[in-house]
Amino acid sequence: MANLGALFIVLAICLIAINLSLVGATFPKSVFSDWGSQQMVITGNGDDLQLTLNKLSGSGFQTKRQFLFGSIEMLIKLVPGNSAGTVTAYYLSSTGPRHDEIDFEFLGNLSGQPYTVHTNVFTQGVGNKEQQFHLWFDPTADFHNYTIHWNPNQIVWFIDGLPIRVFRNYESKGIAFPNQQRMRSYSSIWDADNWATQGGRVKIDWNSAPFIARFRRFRARACKWNGPVSISQCASNSLANWWTSPVYSKLSYSQIGQLMWIRNNYMIYNYCTDKMRFNGNLPLECYLQQY
Numbered sequence: 001m002a003n004l005g006a007l008f009i010v011l012a013i014c015l016i017a018i019n020l021s022l023v024g025a026t027f028p029k030s031v032f033s034d035w036g037s038q039q040m041v042i043t044g045n046g047d048d049l050q051l052t053l054n055k056l057s058g059s060g061f062q063t064k065r066q067f068l069f070g071s072i073e074m075l076i077k078l079v080p081g082n083s084a085g086t087v088t089a090y091y092l093s094s095t096g097p098r099h100d101e102i103d104f105e106f107l108g109n110l111s112g113q114p115y116t117v118h119t120n121v122f123t124q125g126v127g128n129k130e131q132q133f134h135l136w137f138d139p140t141a142d143f144h145n146y147t148i149h150w151n152p153n154q155i156v157w158f159i160d161g162l163p164i165r166v167f168r169n170y171e172s173k174g175i176a177f178p179n180q181q182r183m184r185s186y187s188s189i190w191d192a193d194n195w196a197t198q199g200g201r202v203k204i205d206w207n208s209a210p211f212i213a214r215f216r217r218f219r220a221r222a223c224k225w226n227g228p229v230s231i232s233q234c235a236s237n238s239l240a241n242w243w244t245s246p247v248y249s250k251l252s253y254s255q256i257g258q259l260m261w262i263r264n265n266y267m268i269y270n271y272c273t274d275k276m277r278f279n280g281n282l283p284l285e286c287y288l289q290q291y
């Protein structure tokens with residue numbers, strides 16, 4: 001009897017441990033620096049990480065794990081003050097010349113001028129699907145939740161739970177969708193003053209350095225890549241892959257309302273309305289339902 005009791009306790013502890021590892025792996029467990037490692041610092045109990053950009057270097061990190069589909073979230077507090085010319089990025093990407101990628105990029109600005117949130121999606125090496133937004137809050141004053149919800153039906157970019165953009169799967173119409181290649185999550189800060197702020201006219205002021213972006217409580221609830229078998233396994237709507245379940249195949253009516261509010265008030269660029277750029281022929285998805 002005593003032995004059974006002990007076994008039960010051990011089992012319970014194991015279950016709790018498994019659960020914890022799913023809920024929140026800390027930064028030291030889940031990521032490593034891929035460049036500028038001397039300018040990456042993990043603090044607190046491993047939940048907080050900061051990247052610094054100075055005149056010598058930027059810095060970046062990536063996840064150890066690779067995954068296909070999931071809900072990948074990060075709390076981010078952007079560089080305050082004069083951040084013109086800096087770009088902080090948080091994105092998913094596969095590797096190779098025909099890579100897929102899902103981007104959040106935050107383009108800095110002069111003090112008091114709004115950040116631009118730049119989004120894009122690459123499929124099989126081809127991007128050119130930019131949408132840009134201003135924000136309805138000051139992203140340097142506090143941490144905000146930036147989440148990419150990626151499943152076989154759609155990709156949704158969320159900020160604090162509000163959908164700002166959707167990219168639907170229109171493979172049936174011949175439009176590529178990222179659903180074959182495993183991705184990692186990447187974050188970084190770098191000097192992009194040749195293009196980032198007001199089209200490159202505003203340069204970095206190194207007197208304002210160091211530029212520090214803060215990241216907190218990274219969480220990838222995602223389908224772990226286990227080789228090519230994952231292409232079908234990760235796409236299957238099982239209990240484990242909750243992010244693929246039917247309720248996440250389309251936005252709800254209230255989410256569509258939120259998306260409309262953001263598009264009407266905060267969207268500053270949409271490739272789907274930039275006819276000049278595409279010589280009058282917008283990409284096909286621009287003529288299809290966008291959400």
Ligand SMILES: *[C@@H]1O[C@H](CO)[C@@H](O)[C@H](O)[C@H]1NC(C)=O
Pocket residue numbers: 071073145146147158160161162
């Ligand atoms: C972040 O946003 C996502 C998507 O709305 C949500 O699922 C998640 O619970 C949020 N996380 C936090 C820490 O608020």
Ligand SMILES: *[C@@H]1O[C@H](CO)[C@@H](O)[C@H](O)[C@H]1NC(C)=O
Pocket residue numbers: 107108109110113114115116196197198199268
């Ligand atoms: C910077 O501020 C200007 C002026 O308000 C704005 O037009 C621009 O979109 C902002 N963002 C960037 C990245 O230039």
